[in-house]
Amino acid sequence: MIVNTTLPVSAERPNSLRGGPSARGRFGEFGGRFVAETLMPLVLEVEAAYRAARADPSFQAEIDRYLRDYVGRPSPLWFAERLTRALGGAKVYFKRDELNHTGAHKINSCIGQILLARRMGRQRIIAETGAGQHGVATATVCALFGLPCTIYMGATDVARQAPNVFRMKLLGAEVKPVVSGAGTLKDAMNEAMRDWVANVADTYYLIGTVAGPHPYPMMVRDFQSVIGEEARAQMLAAEGRLPDIAIACIGGGSNAMGLFHPFLDDAGVRLIGVEAAGHGLDTHQHAASLLRGRPGVLHGNRTYLLQTEDGQIEEAHSISAGLDYPGIGPEHAWLHDIGRVEYVAASDDEALAAFQLCTRTEGIIPALEPAHALAHVTKLAPTLPAETIILMNLCGRGDKDIFTVAERLGVAL
Amino acid sequence: MSRIAARFAALSAAGRGALIPFLEAYDPDPASSLALLRGMPEAGADLIEIGVPFTDPMADGPIIQAAGQRALAAGVRLPLVLEMVRAFRAGDDTTPIILMGYLNPILSYQPARFCADAAAAGVDGLIVVDLPSEEADLLAAPAAAAQLDIIRLIAPTTDDERLPLVLEGSSGFVYYVSITGITGTRSASAADLAAALPRLRRASSLPVAVGFGVRSPAQAAAAVRVADAAVVASSLIETLASSLDAQGRAGPDSVARVLDQVRALAAAVRGARVPA
Numbered sequence: 025m026i027v028n029t030t031l032p033v034s035a036e037r038p039n040s041l042r043g044g045p046s047a048r049g050r051f052g053e054f055g056g057r058f059v060a061e062t063l064m065p066l067v068l069e070v071e072a073a074y075r076a077a078r079a080d081p082s083f084q085a086e087i088d089r090y091l092r093d094y095v096g097r098p099s100p101l102w103f104a105e106r107l108t109r110a111l112g113g114a115k116v117y118f119k120r121d122e123l124n125h126t127g128a129h130k131i132n133s134c135i136g137q138i139l140l141a142r143r144m145g146r147q148r149i150i151a152e153t154g155a156g157q158h159g160v161a162t163a164t165v166c167a168l169f170g171l172p173c174t175i176y177m178g179a180t181d182v183a184r185q186a187p188n189v190f191r192m193k194l195l196g197a198e199v200k201p202v203v204s205g206a207g208t209l210k211d212a213m214n215e216a217m218r219d220w221v222a223n224v225a226d227t228y229y230l231i232g233t234v235a236g237p238h239p240y241p242m243m244v245r246d247f248q249s250v251i252g253e254e255a256r257a258q259m260l261a262a263e264g265r266l267p268d269i270a271i272a273c274i275g276g277g278s279n280a281m282g283l284f285h286p287f288l289d290d291a292g293v294r295l296i297g298v299e300a301a302g303h304g305l306d307t308h309q310h311a312a313s314l315l316r317g318r319p320g321v322l323h324g325n326r327t328y329l330l331q332t333e334d335g336q337i338e339e340a341h342s343i344s345a346g347l348d349y350p351g352i353g354p355e356h357a358w359l360h361d362i363g364r365v366e367y368v369a370a371s372d373d374e375a376l377a378a379f380q381l382c383t384r385t386e387g388i389i390p391a392l393e394p395a396h397a398l399a400h401v402t403k404l405a406p407t408l409p410a411e412t413i414i415l416m417n418l419c420g421r422g423d424k425d426i427f428t429v430a431e432r433l434g435v436a437l
Numbered sequence: 438m439s440r441i442a443a444r445f446a447a448l449s450a451a452g453r454g455a456l457i458p459f460l461e462a463y464d465p466d467p468a469s470s471l472a473l474l475r476g477m478p479e480a481g482a483d484l485i486e487i488g489v490p491f492t493d494p495m496a497d498g499p500i501i502q503a504a505g506q507r508a509l510a511a512g513v514r515l516p517l518v519l520e521m522v523r524a525f526r527a528g529d530d531t532t533p534i535i536l537m538g539y540l541n542p543i544l545s546y547q548p549a550r551f552c553a554d555a556a557a558a559g560v561d562g563l564i565v566v567d568l569p570s571e572e573a574d575l576l577a578a579p580a581a582a583a584q585l586d587i588i589r590l591i592a593p594t595t596d597d598e599r600l601p602l603v604l605e606g607s608s609g610f611v612y613y614v615s616i617t618g619i620t621g622t623r624s625a626s627a628a629d630l631a632a633a634l635p636r637l638r639r640a641s642s643l644p645v646a647v648g649f650g651v652r653s654p655a656q657a658a659a660a661v662r663v664a665d666a667a668v669v670a671s672s673l674i675e676t677l678a679s680s681l682d683a684q685g686r687a688g689p690d691s692v693a694r695v696l697d698q699v700r701a702l703a704a705a706v707r708g709a710r711v712p713a
Binding site: 048056057058059060061062063064065066204205210214217218221222223224225319320321322323324329331333334335336337 | 491492493494495496498502509514515539540541542543544545546566567568569570571572589590591592593594595596599603614617618619622
C-alpha cells in the first residue's frame with residue numbers, strides 16, 4: 025500500500041485513496057477552483073446542489089432508473105477470447121461501455137448532470153465536445169428532457185467528426201464551431217466557459233470530463249464510477265477474483281477515472297492509463313499531458329498541462345479527437361504523482377493497428393480512443409502468463425471514426 | 438504611499454474620476470506597444486492597465502483574444518512585459534501600472550519571483566482573472582512582500598454574503614465587472630451602475646473602477662459619475678486593430694489614433710462631474 029501523508033482522507037474512509045477531494049476541491053496539490061469571480065458563485069451553487077442531491081436517496085434512484093431503462097446498464101463484461109488467443113498471453117476482458125445508448129460512456133455522466141440541472145431549475149444546457157461523443161450524449165439527454173442545448177465544438181473537430189455533428193443537429197442541439205486556437209477540445213471548452221459567464225442566470229454547463237473547477241472532477245468521477253463498480257462485481261462473478269490489471273485510455277480522463285476509482289483501494293490491482301502519443305512522445309505532436317507536461321492552471325483546475333516554458337498552453341495532437349486535449353483531470357495528476365496509477369502512451373499508428381485487430385478478432389469496431397488502451401494491451405498481454413487477467417474499458421464504439429480510419433488507410437469512401 | 442493610492446488621493450482632492458485605458462503588451466509589435474504606453478499619460482490616462490497575453494483568455498471576447506494572438510505572434514513573453522514596464526518607468530515615475538492577465542504564466546514564472554521582479558520593474562498592481570478569493574493564497578504573500586496591490590474583480594453575481602470574502606485581501610482599488618459576460622460585448626446601463634455602486638461603497642472604502650462594456654466617452658463619463666474610475670479596453674483595441682494593414686502590421690498613424698481616442702475619453706471623464 026502506498027503511504028503518503030498528503031492524501032485527502034475522509035473521516036468515513038481513513039486510509040483510503042477514494043476520499044478525495046478536500047473541501048477546497050484538491051487532490052493533493054491538484055484541482056481547485058480557478059475561475060473568474062463572475063462564475064465563482066455558480067460553481068459554489070453547483071457544488072451545494074450536488075452535495076444535497078447526493079444525500080438524497082431519490083436522486084440516486086432516479087439515476088439508476090435512467091441508467092437501466094434508457095442507457096441499457098449494466099453494460100456487459102466480455103471475455104475477448106479470440107483476441108486473447110491472438111495475443112498469446114494474459115486473458116483480456118472488455119467492459120463494454122460502447123454498448124450504452126449513444127455509443128460511449130459519456131452518457132453516464134450526462135444522465136446524472138441533467139437530473140442535477142433540473143433540480144437546480146436550469147432552463148438551458150451548454151457543453152463542449154471533442155470527438156462529439158459527449159456532445160451527442162448531451163444533446164440526447166436534452167432531447168429527452170426537452171431542454172435547449174448549445175454544443176461548442178472546435179472547427180477542426182467539426183470537420184473530422186461530421187457524423188456526430190449531424191447526430192447532434194438531428195437531436196435538436198445547436199452546434200457552434202469554435203475557430204480560435206487550433207479549433208479542438210481546449211478551444212471548445214474556452215468558448216463554453218465564455219457562454220456560461222454571459223448566461224449565468226439560466227444556464228447549466230454540462231462538462232464532459234473529470235476536469236474543470238471543483239466540483240466537476242469529483243462529480244463526473246462519481247457518475248462514471250458505475251463503470252468500475254459494475255466491472256468489479258462482474259469480474260468477481262466471472263472469475264471469482266479481481267483483475268490483475270485494469271486499463272483505460274485518457275484524454276481528460278473520465279472513462280479511466282470511472283473504471284479506476286472503485287479499484288483504488290485494491291492494492292493488488294495494477295491500474296494503467298494510456299495517453300495519446302500522437303506522432304510520438306518526442307515530437308511536439310502528442311496529447312500526453314502527464315508524460316510530457318508539467319503542472320499549471322487551465323480551465324478552472326490545477327493539473328498537468330502541455331505548455332511552453334512561458335506558461336502558454338500548447339496544442340495537443342491525436343488521431344482521436346476525444347484524446348486531443350493538452351490537460352488531464354486533476355485526480356489523475358495526483359494518482360500519477362503518488363504512483364498509484366501507471367501512465368503510458370500509445371501512438372496514432374499503434375491505435376490504428378489495435379483498432380483493426382479488435383474489429384477482425386472480436387467483431388467489435390472500437391472508437392479510436394479505447395483503441396489506444398487496446399494498443400497497450402497488445403504490448404502487455406503477450407508478456408504475461410495465461411492466468412493474468414486484464415480488464416480494459418472499451419468506452420466507445422468506432423462508427424464515428426470510420427471516415428478518419430479510411431483516410432489513414434488510404435481508402436476512398 | 439503606493440502610486441495607486443497616491444493617484445486616487447490626488448484625484449479625489451481634485452474632485453474628479455480616473456480614466457484607466459488598457460493596452461495588450463506587444464500588440465501588434467513591441468515598438469508600437471511601448472509608444473502607446475509612453476503616450477498614454479500625456480493623452481489623459483490616470484492609471485494604465487497592461488494586458489499580459491495568454492493563449493486561453495477565458496474571460497475575453499473576440500477583440501482582446503485577437504490582440505493576444507497578435508502579441509503572442511510578435512514574440513511576447515512575461516519577462517518582456519516587465520521589460521516594457523521598466524522602459525516606461527524610466528520616463529514616468531508616477532502613473533500607476535496594473536498588469537491584467539491569467540494565472541498560468543505567473544505560475545510558470547514562479548509567483549514569488551514574479552512579484553519581486555514585477556515590483557522592481559515598476560508594476561503597482563495585479564489583476565489575475567482566474568484567481569478567485571478561494572485560491573488567492575497562492576499569490577497573497579508574495580504580492581504583499583513585494584508591496585504589489587492585488588486588485589480583485591467583483592461581479593454582478595457577487596452577492597452581499599460573498600462580498601466581504603472577495604474584499605478581504607483586496608488593495609489598491611476594486612474592479613467592478615459591470616456585466617455578466619466577457620470583455621467587449623455588452624454594456625451596463627447607467628441605471629445598473631447606479632444600483633450596483635452603493636452596495637460596493639457600503640462594503641469597502643477602496644476606490645471603485647468600472648470595467649467591461651465601457652466603450653464611449655459618454656459611457657466613461659457615466660461610470661465616473663458613480664464610481665472612481667472607468668476602464669476602457671476593447672474599444673481602444675478595436676481602433677488599433679482597424680489601423681493595421683492586411684498582414685496585421687501597425688500603420689504610421691496607429692499609435693496616434695489610439696491616443697486621440699484616449700484624449701476624447703479623458704476629456705469626457707474630466708468633464709463628467711462638472712455641473713452643466
